[in-house]
Amino acid sequence: MNLLQFYAHNSREALTLIGQHLFLVAVSTGIALTVGVPGGILLTRRPAWRGPVLGIANVLQTIPSLALFGFLIPLPFIGGIGARTAIVALVVYALLPIVRNTYTGIAGVDPAVREAGRGMGMTDGQLLAMVELPLAAGVILAGIRVATVVSVGTATLAGAIGAGGLGVYIFRGADMVNNTLILAGAVPAALMALAADGLLGLAERRLAWRAG
Amino acid sequence: MARGVTGRRSLALACGALLAAGCGRGDRIVVGAKNFTESDLLAELVAQQIERRTGLPVDRRLHLGGTFVCHRAITAGQIGVYVEYTGTAFTAILNHAPLGDRDSVYRAVAAEYAQRFGLTWGRPFGFDNTFAIVVRRRDAERYGLRRISDVARVAPRWKAAFGYEFLERPDGFAGLARVYGLKFAAPPTAMALGLTYRALADGKADLIAGNSTDGVIQALDLVALEDDRRYFPPYEAAPVARADLLGRHPEIARALDELGGKISDDAMRRLNALADVEHQDVAAIAREWLARTLP
Numbered sequence: 295m296n297l298l299q300f301y302a303h304n305s306r307e308a309l310t311l312i313g314q315h316l317f318l319v320a321v322s323t324g325i326a327l328t329v330g331v332p333g334g335i336l337l338t339r340r341p342a343w344r345g346p347v348l349g350i351a352n353v354l355q356t357i358p359s360l361a362l363f364g365f366l367i368p369l370p371f372i373g374g375i376g377a378r379t380a381i382v383a384l385v386v387y388a389l390l391p392i393v394r395n396t397y398t399g400i401a402g403v404d405p406a407v408r409e410a411g412r413g414m415g416m417t418d419g420q421l422l423a424m425v426e427l428p429l430a431a432g433v434i435l436a437g438i439r440v441a442t443v444v445s446v447g448t449a450t451l452a453g454a455i456g457a458g459g460l461g462v463y464i465f466r467g468a469d470m471v472n473n474t475l476i477l478a479g480a481v482p483a484a485l486m487a488l489a490a491d492g493l494l495g496l497a498e499r500r501l502a503w504r505a506g
Numbered sequence: 507m508a509r510g511v512t513g514r515r516s517l518a519l520a521c522g523a524l525l526a527a528g529c530g531r532g533d534r535i536v537v538g539a540k541n542f543t544e545s546d547l548l549a550e551l552v553a554q555q556i557e558r559r560t561g562l563p564v565d566r567r568l569h570l571g572g573t574f575v576c577h578r579a580i581t582a583g584q585i586g587v588y589v590e591y592t593g594t595a596f597t598a599i600l601n602h603a604p605l606g607d608r609d610s611v612y613r614a615v616a617a618e619y620a621q622r623f624g625l626t627w628g629r630p631f632g633f634d635n636t637f638a639i640v641v642r643r644r645d646a647e648r649y650g651l652r653r654i655s656d657v658a659r660v661a662p663r664w665k666a667a668f669g670y671e672f673l674e675r676p677d678g679f680a681g682l683a684r685v686y687g688l689k690f691a692a693p694p695t696a697m698a699l700g701l702t703y704r705a706l707a708d709g710k711a712d713l714i715a716g717n718s719t720d721g722v723i724q725a726l727d728l729v730a731l732e733d734d735r736r737y738f739p740p741y742e743a744a745p746v747a748r749a750d751l752l753g754r755h756p757e758i759a760r761a762l763d764e765l766g767g768k769i770s771d772d773a774m775r776r777l778n779a780l781a782d783v784e785h786q787d788v789a790a791i792a793r794e795w796l797a798r799t800l801p
Contacts, residue, residue: 363701368708375667375695375710456667456695465698469671471572 300478312482314458318377318449319486322384323442330389330441331434334396335422344397351390359383359451367455380452380459387448388441395437399430432501439494446487450479460486535751535758538576538585539568543781543788544635544719544743544774548589550792552745552762556587558796559761568788573598581623586751587758590627591635593741595619604677608634608740624749628759629766630742633774637672637738638718638730639682642706646729653734654686657713661688667711669699677739679715685737703728718771721779730771768799 301308337344357365362383366373372382403426411425427434453461460479467475535556539549546568553564567585570576573594579585595615596602605611616627639654646652649660657664672678673696682688695711702714707726716723718730745762752759769777777795780786 360698360701363698364704367701367704367710373710375697375701375705453670453696454698454701456697462670462696465696466670466674469669469699470674 295474297474297477297481300474304478308463308478308482311458311460311462311479312486314377315446315449315452315460315483315486318380318384318452318457318459319442319445319490322381322449323388323438323445325381325385326388326392326441327438329385330392330437331396333389334393334434335400337393337397338400338426339418348390348394348397351393354386355390357386359387359448360454362386363451363455375456377452377457379455380449380457383451384445384448388445391437391440391444392434393437395440396430396434399433399437400426402433403429432498435494435498435501439491439498442490442494443487446483446490450483453479533754534563534565535587535755536565536567536585538570538579538588539566540573540576540588541569541571543721544778545569545589546788547777547781547792548631548743548745550788551765551796552587552589554789554792554796555761555765555800556758559764560755560757562755562758580625580746580748583748587745587747587762589631589743590746591741591743592630593636593739595746596739604739606736606739608742611740612742612744619746620749626747626749626752626759628745628747628762630744631765631769631774632742632767633719633769633771634740634742635717635719635774636733636741637678637715638720638723639733640703640706640714640716640723640728640730641712642709643727643729645712646731651731653732654682654737655734657731658687658689661690661713664690664712665692665710666690666694666713667697667702667705668694668715669702670696671699672715677737682715682737685735719774719778721775721777721782724775725779725783764800 295303333347337347363379366379366382367375373379400422407425407429408421411421416424449459450461450464452459453463453465460483463475463479464483467473467477467479535553537549537553537556539545549566549568553566556562557564567579570579570585573590576585576588576590577599580588592608592611592615593604596611597604600615600618602614605614612627612630619625619627639657641651641657645660649656651657651660668679673694679694690713695705697705699716702711703716703720703722703726705711706714706728716730722728723730745765747758747762777791780791781788
């Protein structure tokens with residue numbers, strides 16, 4: 295059975311899995327954003343925290359995902375089996391690029407520009423909102439782009455923990471030695487990653503154009 | 507030169523260059539294994555038993571790949587002996603539909619292997635590595651669960667988690683639920699097989715399907731329930747050898763026969779646990795077992 299025939303026979307299931315996959319990526323990237331961007335900003339205000347925080351995020355990034363799931367299963371609130379655990383793992387992986395790029399973007403703003411803002415009597419909040427964030431937006435968006443694309447790929451592992459998504463086809467195919475099934479999961483996941491990369495790349499370019 | 511026997515590569519090359527015909531005399535027996543602990547362990551047992559009883563030199567090609575890799579290797583003469591499971595040979599190699607009776611499966615497999623591939627099935631080791639329905643020991647004691655049919659009472663309040671293969675296979679979940687009348691609170695959770703044990707031990711799932719000889723069943727204080735309606739097809743392990751090799755060395759067949767019926771499910775589980783849970787060396791485990799069981 296080829297891929298198109300497979301989808302024709304299993305369209306409802308395929309759409310459900312694609313929907314679950316998008317949900318996992320959207321929720322986890324959303325959480326990573328709301329935690330990561332303020333986190334990165336905080337690091338520019340508390341330089342002493344930079345080393346430890348980025349260090350921890352770096353280490354978390356290197357934990358193999360199946361091992362991470364294993365660690366998470368027994369934990370209360372954030373563990374167990376199902377979508378919650380998968381989202382926690384995806385957030386862990388998405389945090390590093392977002393935090394790091396937010397920090398780097400803001401730290402990279404020309405000190406002269408910042409001084410000029412201060413000279414005009416801006417408060418720290420105004421400086422952040424009107425000078426630093428707009429100038430760092432390109433770099434921050436690049437971090438979000440990396441985080442999103444990585445999430446689309448990593449979310450296939452949600453299938454290992456009962457959270458559904460396109461990984462279900464990949465795991466099922468791998469266990470049943472069925473290449474069509476593996477492709478049925480891998481191809482849409484790859485297309486989704488390319489689409490996310492393209493859209494966020496477009497946003498990045500428009501931002502660069504506006505800033506220029 | 508006999509193809510069932512492979513010399514060391516350099517030696518074979520040298521011999522090949524000089525005089526191919528003279529090389530078959532120093533027979534080296536090659537024992538293969540599939541890519542999981544139990545297969546490595548059994549191959550090591552077989553290898554050491556041949557060494558001890560016949561004095562023939564034995565090469566190990568452990569952790570080769572799946573069923574098909576080993577089957578191709580032995581039919582091509584790259585390996586001379588490996589351990590296969592009756593149910594796997596019956597369904598995956600011979601493409602028959604799964605069958606419940608263990609003796610008829612063994613007889614069918616042995617006859618067809620001899621006729622089609624020139625391979626001989628030895629006596630089964632005695633254990634059956636089939637699917638096993640596994641629960642926490644605590645629950646088994648509290649609810650008095652010994653057999654799978656006992657589960658029907660508690661299933662409506664329970665949550666099951668299975669690997670993908672078990673959910674898909676014809677001899678997997680759908681048939682199990684039908685034969686035993688199991689209705690769970692929710693559809694079973696599909697997840698990676700290795701993580702189902704974790705989920706069960708941590709109380710996130712109440713029932714899983716593992717393999718009956720998995721070492722972790724004992725290590726995590728779990729129990730495998732008896733398949734009282736004989737739903738799962740038999741997967742008895744037995745050595746499979748090239749008939750031409752056994753023809754040249756009948757002493758190998760005699761050595762392997764000694765291993766027949768010597769390893770129960772429980773014993774195999776313990777051997778696997780020594781390797782998987784306590785991380786002991788496979789060769790050392792095999793040596794000790796042989797010294798103790800077949801002095």
